[in-house]
Amino acid sequence: MPFDDLTLLDDDALLLLYSAGDPAAARILTERLAPRVHAHAWRLLGDAAEAEDVTQEALLRLWKIAPDWRQGEAKVTTWLYRVTANLATDRLRRGRGRGVALDAIPEPEDGQPSAEARMQEADRAAALQEALATLPDRQRQAVVLRHLDGLANPDIAAIMDLGVEAVESLVARGKRGLAAALSGMKESLGYNDD
Amino acid sequence: MTDHDRKPDDLDIYFDAARSAAPALSPAALDRMTAQALAVQKEFAAPPVARRAPRRGLLGQLLATLGGWPAVAGLATAGVAGIWIGATPPAMLINIAVDVGAVSDTAEDDLYLVDTQPAYVLSLDLTEGS
Incomplete structure (x- = not known):
C-alpha cells in the first residue's frame, strides 16, 4: 500500500489526521461520509433539502468533536447515524420534513394502462418512502438502518442504544407496518384492479 | 410477476x-x-511548525546560570551589606576582633600571634594606645 494513499485508511485514522490538521483527511472524510449521512437522512425525512441541512449539521458536530474523539471506543459511522437520526427526529417533531416528503412523492398518473406500468422502480421507492413516513420514529429508524443502509443488528443496537433483541422487534414491527401501509396504498390507488 | x-x-x-x-x-x-x-x-489545528523560543542574550545567559533574577537580587544584597559592614564596622565587631585576635593573655597564644613579617603593618593595631 502506498504510504500516501489516505483513502485506504479507516474513518478513525482519518479523523485523527483531520484533528492533526491534515486537509486531505478533511476532504476524504467528507466525500466518504456525507453521501451516506445524506442518504440516511433522506430516508428518515423524505426531503432532499432537509436531508442536506441535517447532513451539514451532523458533519459539523463531528468536526468539532474530532480533537476529543476517543479512538477505538465507537465507530465514526455509528456516532454519525445516531446524530443524524436525532437531528432528523427533531425536525420531524417540529412538523417539518414529513409533510414535504409526502408532497414530493410523485403520484401515479391516471389513465396508465396497467399496474405494472405504474409500479415502476421509482414508484416503488416513492411508495416505500411514503409508507416509512407512517411508522413511529424508532421503527422507521430501525427499518431504514437494517434494510436500506444495510447495517447488521448489533451495529443498529449500538446506534439506537438498544439490545439486539429490541432491534429485531422494532424491525419486525416496522416491516409489518410497512406491509400494511403499502397494501393500503395499492388498494386505494387501484393496483389490485387488474 | x-x-x-x-x-x-x-x-x-x-x-x-x-x-x-x-x-x-x-x-x-x-x-x-x-x-x-x-x-x-x-x-x-496546531501550527505546523512550533514557534522557537527567543534566544537569550549574554546577560540573560548569565542570569540563567546564576539562577535567575531572585538569586541575583540576593547576591546583590549580600554584596552591598558586605561593603557597608566593611566601610562602617559596628563597634560590636571591633570588640570581637580585639577579643579574638589582637591580644593574647597567655604565652601559648603569643606563639600563634608571632609577626613573621614585621616590615608589613598589617596587624590590627586597634588596641594601641588603649
Whole structure:
C-alpha cells in the first residue's frame, strides 16, 4: 500500500489526521461520509433539502468533536447515524420534513394502462418512502438502518442504544407496518384492479 | 410477476428500489461541506511548525546560570551589606576582633600571634594606645 494513499485508511485514522490538521483527511472524510449521512437522512425525512441541512449539521458536530474523539471506543459511522437520526427526529417533531416528503412523492398518473406500468422502480421507492413516513420514529429508524443502509443488528443496537433483541422487534414491527401501509396504498390507488 | 402477485409482506422489491432511489448529494453541497470541514479544522489545528523560543542574550545567559533574577537580587544584597559592614564596622565587631585576635593573655597564644613579617603593618593595631 502506498504510504500516501489516505483513502485506504479507516474513518478513525482519518479523523485523527483531520484533528492533526491534515486537509486531505478533511476532504476524504467528507466525500466518504456525507453521501451516506445524506442518504440516511433522506430516508428518515423524505426531503432532499432537509436531508442536506441535517447532513451539514451532523458533519459539523463531528468536526468539532474530532480533537476529543476517543479512538477505538465507537465507530465514526455509528456516532454519525445516531446524530443524524436525532437531528432528523427533531425536525420531524417540529412538523417539518414529513409533510414535504409526502408532497414530493410523485403520484401515479391516471389513465396508465396497467399496474405494472405504474409500479415502476421509482414508484416503488416513492411508495416505500411514503409508507416509512407512517411508522413511529424508532421503527422507521430501525427499518431504514437494517434494510436500506444495510447495517447488521448489533451495529443498529449500538446506534439506537438498544439490545439486539429490541432491534429485531422494532424491525419486525416496522416491516409489518410497512406491509400494511403499502397494501393500503395499492388498494386505494387501484393496483389490485387488474 | 406484478406487485399484485406478491405476498403482502414481501417488501424486498420495495427495499431494492428504495436503495437506489436516494437522491445524490449535489457537487455544490459536497464542496460546501468540505469547505466547512476545512474551516473548522483551521480553528483548532496546531501550527505546523512550533514557534522557537527567543534566544537569550549574554546577560540573560548569565542570569540563567546564576539562577535567575531572585538569586541575583540576593547576591546583590549580600554584596552591598558586605561593603557597608566593611566601610562602617559596628563597634560590636571591633570588640570581637580585639577579643579574638589582637591580644593574647597567655604565652601559648603569643606563639600563634608571632609577626613573621614585621616590615608589613598589617596587624590590627586597634588596641594601641588603649
